Amino acid sequence: MGATLLLLFLSLLPFSLSLSPYSIHIDCGSHVDSTDAFHTPWLSDRFYSGGSTSVVSEPLRFRHLQEKTLRFFPLSSGKKNCYSIPSPSPARFYLRTFTVYDNFDGSSHSPSFDVSLVGTLVLSFRSPWPLSVSRSGSYSDLFFHLSDSTADLCFYSVATDSPIISSIELTQIDDNAYPFDYDRNSSNYILINYGRFSSGSDQWGPGFTNDSDVFGRSWLSDSEFLLKSVSVTNGATIKAISAIKDVARAEIGPNYIPRKLYATATTAFGAGGGGGVLEYELPVDAKLDYLLWFHFAEIDVSVTRAGQRVFDVLVNGETVKRVDVYKEVGGFTAYDFSFVIRNLSATALTVRLEPVAGAPVICGLENYAIVPVDLRTAPDQVVAMRALKESLHVPDRMGWNGDPCAPTVWDAWEGVTCHPTKNESHLVVTQIDLGRQGLKGFICDEIELLTDLVSLNLSSNSLGGNLPSGLGQRLLVKLDLSANKFAGPIPDSLTSSSLQLVLLNDNLLEGEVPEQLYSVGVHGGAIDLSGNKGLCGVPSLPKCPLFWGKSGLSTGGKAAQPLRLRSAPRISITLCKKKQISKAEIVDDSRNGKPTCERIPSNVWSLVMISILLVQEDNQILVGKSTRYDIQYDVIMSLKMEVEMHEASS
Secondary structure, three states: OHHHHOOOOOOOOOOOOOOOOOEEEEEOOOOOOEEOOOOOEEEOOOOEOOOEEEEOOOHHHOOOHHHOEEEEOOHHHOOEEEEEEEOOOOEEEEEEEEEOOOOOOOOOOOOOEEEEEOOEEEEEEOOOOOHHHHHHOEEEEEEEEEOOOEEEEEEEEOOOOOOEEOEEEEEEEOOOOOOOOOOOOHHHEEEEEEEEEEOOOOOEOEOOEOOOOOOOOOEEEHHHOEOHHHHHHOOOEEEEEEOOOOOEOOOOOOOOOOHHHHHEEEEEEOOOOOEOOEEEEEEOOOOOEEEEEEEEEOOOOOOOOOOOOEEEEEEOOEEEEEEOHHHHHOOOEEEEEEEEEOOOOOOEEEEEEEEEEOOOEEOEEEEEEEEEOOOOEOHHHHHHHHHHHHHOOOOHHHOOOOOOOOOOOOOOOOOEEEEEOOOOOOEEEEEEEOOOOOOOOEOOHHHHHOOOOOEEEOOOOOOEEEOOOOOOOOOOOEEEOOOOEEEEOOOHHHHHOOOOEEEOOOOEEEEEOOHHHHOOOOOOOEEEOOOOOEEEOOOOOOOOOOOEEOOEEOOOOOOOOOOOOOOOOEEEEOOOOOOOOOOEEEEOHHHOOOEEEEOOOHHHHHHHHHHHHHOOOOOEEEEOOOEEEEOOHHHHHHHHHHHHHHHHHO
16 A cells, blocks of 8 residues: 555645745545644535545544545446646645545455645556545655646545545745755655654644644654564563653755754664664565654753764665764754665665764655656647537546646546657547447637647547537547538648548538649548438539539628619629629620629628529629639529529518
8 A cells, every 4th residue: 555554634824934835635525614633614515527425334433524525426426537737836735635545335355546736646546445545545745746736636536436536735936845855846746654753742734733834744653664572582671751842943845854853853762772673564566765854852961072972874775874963063953864775675664873973863764765756748739638628518427537648657538648758748638439328519719739730530429510620630630420411521630630531521511622622532542431421522423503602602792772683784803802702793785795793782792692693694704804713503592492482571
């Protein structure tokens, strides 16, 4: 279980007078707000993507209300579900969660699932859980940097199990907290708590005692990690000591270690009056690097000079520092240092204090796994995919929540394929395959942000509306929108793509088909435009009638009175502003060919155009000076009745 066995609690106390830190406590599964025994306000459940609520089987086993309720995510809610918590950014945060099973569903099967934070895998639960964790639950905590306005905490089902969560706490902390020397800036890493203890005391901290911690950390007793047998074998006696006055330099930035931590310590006296050995063992996961923070203070009034108490600190057998607290800071003053251990090959980390002069002493220790932040989806593509989720009405069962592509160890959103960019700075969406998913929306304009899209399949749904102008991306090779209800023209952007397969059949599309798009089928690709009665202008489709643009018959004329036609005039239509019709010129032979221009009301423009066509014996008309168009008889006849009605009324 690793980090899931660790305990921590979050407070609302500010960590700096210059900051107003954001803090939120969510009681997952609860329908009402509440306040616990330590005066911490808890919000009712919110910010979740789906799932259902429940309570533990034995509520009396738990002290706090927020430990008795839970939210679980059955597979019907999708494999990936998230809490998306609005948060200020950029900022550094502390996150703490509580997870308990307690056989709430009566199945006696603790679930297997993973947990990610802002696109990075941070926790894994595997069935069966240790009995104590399953029945009593476990707290987990970590530090991370948030660059977005929303902190996504996501749960991913393993097999068919339902992930669960009981409470979530998020608090803003000092931006420079827990610094360490590493290859990249610390904001590129998440620090996951793998052990935090206070020496010479019982467990304490917010949520467990009335003792405060500015960041909200709680501290276990070091007795849970101390290898007493090692000390006894070396003839040492373990002893807890306490300070008789406050320790200086506590609770200062950036880590704000509480003063109480330095008020007690553990030491080991040797059989001959000298020092003994102190050794601790912390459970870890192999192949990760770890950040250790050591906390000391000389709180023994008998130590009054440098050199009187000196000891070596060894980590996995390697001496990392020789410590003389009094020499460094004097008496009753906090002294801290950190150390990074890399590439662990074992599942246990040992910290050993060996005496040089006098007896070794320690006040506390923290151990954090250094987890690199995973690649995330490019921000503009996240915007596009979330907009598509809404416009396509993607069902909850598909689990389109959180980051579309991250973590990379999980599958992307169902039906979505992603790849890293060439410089490996982000993940991008390259394929969307949502055929036959019962979608009933439309394609939003934000799809133009998916500039790396190679294949798009939305076939056999009930999608409608016009195709967005930005649908055709340069890299797009396959497009299947067949068997939907899309209407309107085919966007010109599709002609600038790399399409080799175009399936637009069985829709309600209309207008002139771009010749360059149709040429896909001529140059080795495949295109199917059948089943769209309004398309025209390319082989296998009807020819386009006069004034039939890419979106249908033009209605561009404006204002004044209806036009009465003579029996057989010679008609010339002037196309102004390229192909946008603005006026009609009627040339009557009875007037010696002198043009007469009439201003035509916009609401009867198309009727007038058809009226002009009806008087042509050969169904041809001269447009401008050189272009000739064939007029389709069925188009003429379909509007003949309307023309006659208009003329009768005028």
